[in-house]
Amino acid sequence: MQPPRCCLLLVLLYLFLLSGTWATLQGTFTIRMLKTFTFQNTSFVDTEGIGLLEDIELGSLDKHTWDMHFCQPWVRPALPRIQWDTIDNMFKIFLHNFIHLINEGAIQMDVPYPFVAQSMAGCKLYPNKTSRIFVYVGYNGQDFLSLDTDNATWTLSQDTDLARYVRAFLQNETTFVEAVKDLFNDTCINAMEMFLSYGRAALERQELPxxxxxxxxxxxxxxxxxxxxxxxxxxxxxxxxxxxxxxxxxxxxxxxxxxxxxxxxxxxxxxxxxxxxxxxxxxxxxxxxxxxxxxxxxxxWGNSHLLLITGLLAGLLAAGALAALLLLCLCRRR
CATH class of the missing domain: 2.60.40.10 (Immunoglobulins)
Structure with a gap:
């Protein structure tokens, strides 16, 4: 069975090969791959996943077959069919290994079922063409682990037996962490170029408030x-x-x-x-x-005009009253 590090690496690589022309677009762009695993027991896991470019949904995961469904007409043409087939195969291998790892840890740490595991991985590209990669893992809706790409280490977000077990397993995979850093630092911007060109119309869409x-x-x-x-x-x-x-x-x-x-x-x-x-x-x-x-x-606000008119009328009435009083005083003196 192929190790998880290879599968995740290839999945993230192909995710960022879904690219387009960033040089002519302004701003910061982020791709996120979100996955949710609901572990009902050791033999049944409900899996959901989506890929996002900014807030544009690129595709989703079929929970029954683990096949990818494209949500935008311009996503599939971004890559040749053979590359999409490779993405599909590697993604399924990654899901299988991730589920196996979490189940193994849950059994060894006596974690009660059911529980939910989530992951978010992606890359942020800045206008100056620098980039930052991120990998976060969640457990039951709470932060669990995160990848510190600067130091090539996994950081605990909660200090539990399960979190320490998963961190120890991943921390031993130093080759994986270094490969992910090198991959995104060297190729993220270039890979993003193609994807942004295909999705440019969607990214530049504007609707008046x-x-x-x-x-x-x-x-x-x-x-x-x-x-x-x-x-x-x-x-x-x-x-x-x-x-x-x-x-x-x-x-x-x-x-x-x-x-x-x-x-x-x-x-x-x-x-x-x-x-x-x-x-x-x-x-x-x-x-x-x-x-x-x-x-x-x-x-x-509609009543603002009414208040303004009311104020003007009050001022006119006050001025009229003052003029009448002055006129009355003059008459009495005469």
């Missing part, structure tokens, strides 16, 4: 202004509230949700600002996003 501002009144003494922004892509976005044209600083009155995915592969979020009813200020939600270029999307 749609922002809506409305109010809620949870109590007579509190007004919540809600700025809901949706349908934007890519994920990075800046949403801020402006009070009389000045940005509201972070504080307990400001609450912004995490960025959440939509079903159409765009994103959404909400920013909520708590204010006192009829405080006399004008409010607007400002959105900045790559699709807007240098412009900003500015959506005022």
């Amino acid at each position: 749609v922002a809506t501002v409305f109010a809620r009144t949870p109590s007579p003494h509190q007004l919540l202004l809600v700025c809901h922004v949706t349908a934007f892509y890519p994920r990075p976005i800046s949403v801020a509230w402006l009070r009389d044209g000045q940005e509201v600083p972070p504080g307990p009155q400001l609450n912004t949700s995490p960025i959440l995915p939509n079903a159409d592969l765009t994103y959404q979020l909400s920013s909520v600002l708590a204010v006192a009813p009829q405080d006399g200020h004008s409010y607007a939600c400002r959105v900045r996003h790559r699709s807007l270029g240098t412009r900003s999307l500015l959506v005022p």
Whole structure:
């Protein structure tokens, strides 16, 4: 049986051979290979896996056959069929050996079933053409082990018998660690070139944000202004509230949700600002996003105009009252 280090090495190598033209694209790019293993007992393991370029799903793993299913039409043409066949074979060998290793450790360390093991491996490429590789292993949803590529060592994320057992096994595979470092340090950028060229349209996709501002009144003494922004892509976005044209600083009155995915592969979020009813200020939600270029999307709260008009009317009434009072005083003197 082929040792796990060879299988994992070839899997990661071919993963990064799914590449395209990074030189003409700007920014940092990351490929991640995510795998989840649910160990029901020593003889049954439910396996799931996906590959991602940034947030674009490249492919998924069939849990029954361990075959790869491509999620983008441009992924398969990136490599010849013979190379995809090699990837498929090596990936299945790696899965088999990984499961065997974890089961062996669980039995020796008397780990109770069921449990879940996860792994994430990948590479991050920076605009200056430097790169960083990463390998993380998880156990039951908690950090378990990570690979320190600078020192070629495995680091414990939790101090358990099982973690020490797996680390000892992997730490003895120094050839594997060095080979992974050399592989990604020497070839990661060049391999990425082809993949980024095939997926360039997907990576450069931009969708304009749609922002809506409305109010809620949870109590007579509190007004919540809600700025809901949706349908934007890519994920990075800046949403801020402006009070009389000045940005509201972070504080307990400001609450912004995490960025959440939509079903159409765009994103959404909400920013909520708590204010006192009829405080006399004008409010607007400002959105900045790559699709807007240098412009900003500015959506005022509808009642801000009403408050402004009310303030102007109050000022006019006060001025009128003062003029009437002065006129009355003059009349009395005459």
